Amino acid sequence: MEYTVVVRMNEKLFLRDPEGSELGRRIVRQGIQLMAEIGFEEMTFRKLADRIGTKESSIYRYFENKHRLLVYLVAWYWQWLEYQVLFQTNNLTDSREKLERILKLLLLKDLSQLHISTAVDDMDIPALHSIVIQEASKAYLTHHVTEDNREQLFKPYKDLCSRIAGIILEYRPGYPYARSRASSLIETAHYQAFFMQHLPALTDFGVEPPGRIESKDPLLTFLRHLLFSSLDTARF
Amino acid sequence: MEYTVVVRMNEKLFLRDPEGSELGRRIVRQGIQLMAEIGFEEMTFRKLADRIGTKESSIYRYFENKHRLLVYLVAWYWQWLEYQVLFQTNNLTDSREKLERILKLLLLKDLSQLHISTAVDDMDIPALHSIVIQEASKAYLTHHVTEDNREQLFKPYKDLCSRIAGIILEYRPGYPYARSRASSLIETAHYQAFFMQHLPALTDFGVEPPGRIESKDPLLTFLRHLLFSSLDTARF
DNA sequence: TCTTAACTGATAGTAAAACTATCATTCTTG
DNA sequence: CAAGAATGATAGTTTTACTATCAGTTAAGA
Numbered sequence: 001m002e003y004t005v006v007v008r009m010n011e012k013l014f015l016r017d018p019e020g021s022e023l024g025r026r027i028v029r030q031g032i033q034l035m036a037e038i039g040f041e042e043m044t045f046r047k048l049a050d051r052i053g054t055k056e057s058s059i060y061r062y063f064e065n066k067h068r069l070l071v072y073l074v075a076w077y078w079q080w081l082e083y084q085v086l087f088q089t090n091n092l093t094d095s096r097e098k099l100e101r102i103l104k105l106l107l108l109k110d111l112s113q114l115h116i117s118t119a120v121d122d123m124d125i126p127a128l129h130s131i132v133i134q135e136a137s138k139a140y141l142t143h144h145v146t147e148d149n150r151e152q153l154f155k156p157y158k159d160l161c162s163r164i165a166g167i168i169l170e171y172r173p174g175y176p177y178a179r180s181r182a183s184s185l186i187e188t189a190h191y192q193a194f195f196m197q198h199l200p201a202l203t204d205f206g207v208e209p210p211g212r213i214e215s216k217d218p219l220l221t222f223l224r225h226l227l228f229s230s231l232d233t234a235r236f
Numbered sequence: 237m238e239y240t241v242v243v244r245m246n247e248k249l250f251l252r253d254p255e256g257s258e259l260g261r262r263i264v265r266q267g268i269q270l271m272a273e274i275g276f277e278e279m280t281f282r283k284l285a286d287r288i289g290t291k292e293s294s295i296y297r298y299f300e301n302k303h304r305l306l307v308y309l310v311a312w313y314w315q316w317l318e319y320q321v322l323f324q325t326n327n328l329t330d331s332r333e334k335l336e337r338i339l340k341l342l343l344l345k346d347l348s349q350l351h352i353s354t355a356v357d358d359m360d361i362p363a364l365h366s367i368v369i370q371e372a373s374k375a376y377l378t379h380h381v382t383e384d385n386r387e388q389l390f391k392p393y394k395d396l397c398s399r400i401a402g403i404i405l406e407y408r409p410g411y412p413y414a415r416s417r418a419s420s421l422i423e424t425a426h427y428q429a430f431f432m433q434h435l436p437a438l439t440d441f442g443v444e445p446p447g448r449i450e451s452k453d454p455l456l457t458f459l460r461h462l463l464f465s466s467l468d469t470a471r472f
Numbered sequence: 473t474c475t476t477a478a479c480t481g482a483t484a485g486t487a488a489a490a491c492t493a494t495c496a497t498t499c500t501t502g
Numbered sequence: 503c504a505a506g507a508a509t510g511a512t513a514g515t516t517t518t519a520c521t522a523t524c525a526g527t528t529a530a531g532a
Contacts, residue, residue, distance in 0.1 A: 038379060039378060039379035041378065041379075042379060134377055134379075135377065137373055137377065137427070138374065138377065140430075140434070140435065141370055141371065141373065141374065141430070142275065142277065143274060143275035143277075143278060143370075145434045145435065146434060149434065149435060154435060157438070158435075158437045158438060161437075161438055162437075176440065177440050177458050177461070178440065179437070179438060179439055179440045180428060180431075180438070180439045180440045180441070180458055181462075182438075183427075183428070183431060183438040183439065184424045184427075184428060184462070187423065187424070187427055188420045188423070188424065191373070191419075191420075191423055192416060192419070192420060194376075194377070195416075195419060198376070198381045198382060198385065199376065199381065199385060199390060199394075201394045201397070201398075201415070202393070202394060202397055202415060202416070202418075202419040203415055203416045203419065204412065204413050204414065204415045204416045205416070222413050222416055225413070225466065225469070226420070226462070226466050229465045229466045229468075229469035230461065230462050230465045230466065232465075232469075233461070233465035233468075233469075
């Protein structure tokens with residue numbers, strides 16, 4: 001039996017719920033494709049409208065502006081990811097194994113082995129993942145972070161962070177930097193992936209050819225090393 | 237005797253060398269102030285021109301566009317920082333102490349003790365630092381990274397990274413992730429500082445009141461812990 | 473089924489941003 | 503003092519980022 005993951009989004013993230021209509025759903029789905037293809041700054045509501053055969057003004061009925069669409073997509077991804085973390089670690093007793101699962105989820109590794117579909121709810125997860133890598137930090141690196149934060153726009157990110165921090169504390173009770181460790185883990189996973197692809201001189205890994213021998217992902221190895229060396233280190 | 241740090245910039249970073257004229261220097265100096273005040277996306281060449289009493293078109297003679305100005309400012313900062321790292325670690329024999337200095341430099345800590353002026357060459361270093369924290373990743377998180385990289389726009393960042401990686405290897409010969417460790421150290425320092433200020437739920441530190449008891453910077457402690465736990469960990 | 477509300481499409485518009493072009497003026501510098 | 507470089511001033515173009523209006527279509531309720 002299959003369950004549908006219902007990702008219930010904060011109302012502040014949109015003007016009209018895009019999941020409530022066919023057009024809304026297409027705005028989100030095609031928005032993902034377009035943003036993944038041409039990037040956030042090159043994307044415009046006009047281009048998106050043309051692509052889905054509607055008008056700019058119709059898109060504005062759903063999202064206040066392009067930035068809010070980005071925030072929505074990223075928030076959706078964080079909620080999806082938190083659900084996956086919850087689900088994948090639920091049945092485990094070994095908290096080290098939980099952290100291992102989290103590492104793989106962050107890199108979107110071994111999805112088939114983890115029984116994760118790449119198209120939940122028709123959302124293209126790998127495309128979203130690449131948007132998160134390239135654009136997610138633009139969601140909060142603005143001069144209006146504080147107001148956006150007040151509207152709870154970043155709650156999904158914080159929730160994911162809290163959940164990971166909780167597992168960190170389970171693995172290593174009393175660790176004094178659980179939250180920072182969680183947020184830096186997430187961020188490091190993403191921009192190291194970006195550097196690996198686009199600025200390899202900033203990393204020690206080459207781009208991975210697709211379909212390579214699994215379990216030999218150098219970025220995963222690096223993240224594992226970073227995480228566990230910090231958690232396994234002497235008393236606090 | 238005082239030496240002037242000559243930061244020689246890559247020619248690809250500008251159309252006309254801004255350090256070669258009074259107007260150019262004002263564009264850069266006031267550009268720093270304006271961008272620090274209102275942020276990258278809110279800044280326009282018109283606003284900058286108004287501020288310094290010139291015209292948009294004059295600014296375009298120096299920089300192709302706003303993004304290039306950002307890349308220029310960030311590159312300047314990386315070059316300045318690399319010079320500081322070089323200078324501050326030069327006389328030291330203990331490589332652990334070198335890494336300690338680097339941590340402080342990344343957080344722009346204890347400048348006076350390190351004999352660093354906050355206004356090198358009339359550049360407002362703390363303002364630049366806050367730009368780097370908030371905006372630097374926008375310099376490379378674009379769909380034209382590859383072309384920009386080909387033009388060597390990110391060389392100063394890579395050079396800084398290499399220098400830190402070199403010191404890491406000095407401290408821990410054979411460490412297999414020197415570059416990634418260096419780049420993740422730099423990035424972590426910056427966005428943890430951002431989170432601390434604007435999204436404190438993602439960290440374990442509060443905002444630091446200015447003029448607090450020195451040597452009790454929790455972010456510095458966290459970074460130190462992360463760095464040395466990874467470097468001091470078992471064989472590779 | 474009729475009515476009304478909700479939604480979308482279509483058109484049209486504005487304000488500002490992001491440039492480009494031109495030319496006169498001023499300021500150097502040989 | 504003549505030539506060249508830099509700047510100021512003005513005026514444009516194109517694109518983005520929106521807003522407004524209204525007609526038509528669809529859906530839902532009485």
